[in-house]
Amino acid sequence: MDYTIVAVAIFVIALLVVGGAFLIRPRRPQEPRPPRAGEQGREDQGAPSATAVAEREEEAGPVAVEEPPAPVEPPPVAVPIETPPPSAGRLVRLRARLARSQNVFGRGLLDLLSSDRLDEDAWEEIEDTLITADVGVTSAAQIVEGLRTKVKVLGSRTPDEVRGLLRQELIAQINPELDRTVLTGPHGDRPAVVMVVGVNGTGKTTTTGKLARVLVGDGRSVVLGAADTFRAAAADQLETWGGRVGAPVVRKDEGADPASVAFDAVARGIADGADTVIIDTAGRLHTKVGLMDELGKVKRVVEKQSQVDEVLLVLDATTGQNGLRQARVFAEAVNVTGIVLTKLDGTAKGGIIIQVQRELGVPVKLVGLGEGPDDLAPFDPEGFVDAILGSD
Numbered sequence: 340m341d342y343t344i345v346a347v348a349i350f351v352i353a354l355l356v357v358g359g360a361f362l363i364r365p366r367r368p369q370e371p372r373p374p375r376a377g378e379q380g381r382e383d384q385g386a387p388s389a390t391a392v393a394e395r396e397e398e399a400g401p402v403a404v405e406e407p408p409a410p411v412e413p414p415p416v417a418v419p420i421e422t423p424p425p426s427a428g429r430l431v432r433l434r435a436r437l438a439r440s441q442n443v444f445g446r447g448l449l450d451l452l453s454s455d456r457l458d459e460d461a462w463e464e465i466e467d468t469l470i471t472a473d474v475g476v477t478s479a480a481q482i483v484e485g486l487r488t489k490v491k492v493l494g495s496r497t498p499d500e501v502r503g504l505l506r507q508e509l510i511a512q513i514n515p516e517l518d519r520t521v522l523t524g525p526h527g528d529r530p531a532v533v534m535v536v537g538v539n540g541t542g543k544t545t546t547t548g549k550l551a552r553v554l555v556g557d558g559r560s561v562v563l564g565a566a567d568t569f570r571a572a573a574a575d576q577l578e579t580w581g582g583r584v585g586a587p588v589v590r591k592d593e594g595a596d597p598a599s600v601a602f603d604a605v606a607r608g609i610a611d612g613a614d615t616v617i618i619d620t621a622g623r624l625h626t627k628v629g630l631m632d633e634l635g636k637v638k639r640v641v642e643k644q645s646q647v648d649e650v651l652l653v654l655d656a657t658t659g660q661n662g663l664r665q666a667r668v669f670a671e672a673v674n675v676t677g678i679v680l681t682k683l684d685g686t687a688k689g690g691i692i693i694q695v696q697r698e699l700g701v702p703v704k705l706v707g708l709g710e711g712p713d714d715l716a717p718f719d720p721e722g723f724v725d726a727i728l729g730s731d
């Protein structure tokens with residue numbers, strides 16, 4: 340009987356243990372139920388709930404925040420240093436360009452002078468042709484006067500004689516006696532300093548760069564000063580020019596004081612033992628007083644270290660009377676020592692050389708005959724006249 344009770348009790352306990360084990364078994368995580376129609380769209384449209392985000396993050400595990408890749412600096416490109424051609428013979432090399440642009444002027448005059456009858460109308464037409472080529476009224480009258488006298492003395496005229504007469508008259512007006520040397524040689528341990536002035540757009544920065552090439556081609560060492568601080572692009576432009584011939588460029592931020600750039604450029608020139616420092620100025624034509632102040636200050640500051648040897652005024656030959664007006668203002672503001680006439684390749688009005696020299700009493704020292712890096716030539720009156728008349 341006792342055994343029966345004990346057996347029953349063991350059976351009941353065993354039952355309870357097995358049943359309890361089933362009852363306390365952990366529940367399997369619920370499979371996510373498929374979304375019902377319409378739910379998907381709502382989830383996508385609305386902002387996800389915090390729980391949903393947490394769940395997603397749990398599923399994805401810890402999120403590694405990827406740093407954006409550091410920008411890779413391109414390796415500096417080594418600009419090959421060029422060896423520009425020397426200045427000698429440049430006008431001869433660029434003669435074809437001069438002949439092409441001044442052909443109307445030269446040919447027109449030669450044709451008129453060669454006509455059988457040189458009556459009053461013909462002489463008037465010759466004078467008009469000279470004035471149209473920007474020779475200037477006074478010089479045109481003098482040239483006609485000289486030609487008339489010589490033609491009378493000569494009597495008959497062969498084409499060669501006509502060319503010879505005209506050549507003489509034009510050269511006399513351009514004045515071969517003027518000293519056209521560009522002073523670029525150092526003084527002991529001080530470099531020569533050349534200031535380049537002129538209105539923006541005349542080719543000032545280009546001329547500064549081209550002049551550096553001329554000098555490097557002639558064996559000089561050059562430092563460039565980007566004192567046109569009103570336009571950052573002008574300094575960039577100059578850096579490109581300098582980089583090509585290995586000439587260091589001193590520059591500052593846009594809007595910096597042009598005089599301080601000029602000062603630093605000269606200091607660099609002295610430290611480097613350079614032969615020449617060329618300073619590209621801004622020279623905005625706001626008012627004459629403003630211009631004087633600006634250029635005067637640059638000059639004064641430069642002169643604390645070295646004398647200013649040249650102040651080259653850059654004029655655009657295609658701007659005619661307007662260019663002359665600018666030239667006058669600059670000549671009053673600063674002591675211009677030479678003129679650079681640019682874009683002579685783009686105009687038949689080469690006579691501007693005569694007029695600008697006459698007006699300012701300053702020689703044309705260099706001429707720009709194209710956009711190419713070596714299209715700047717020392718000016719030579721005989722070479723110029725020969726090119727426009729097509730003679731040897």
Ligand SMILES: Nc1nc2c(ncn2[C@@H]2O[C@H](COP(=O)(O)OP(=O)(O)OP(=O)(O)O)[C@@H](O)[C@H]2O)c(=O)[nH]1
Nearest residue numbers: 539540541542543544545573681682707708709710
């Ligand atoms: N055809 C021709 N173009 C030239 C000559 N000289 C300069 N130029 C062009 O004239 C334009 C103006 O030249 P820049 O040197 O930028 O003129 P800038 O006076 O310095 O003007 P900013 O740089 O604005 O101060 C450029 O496109 C040059 O290539 C030249 O002799 N002949």
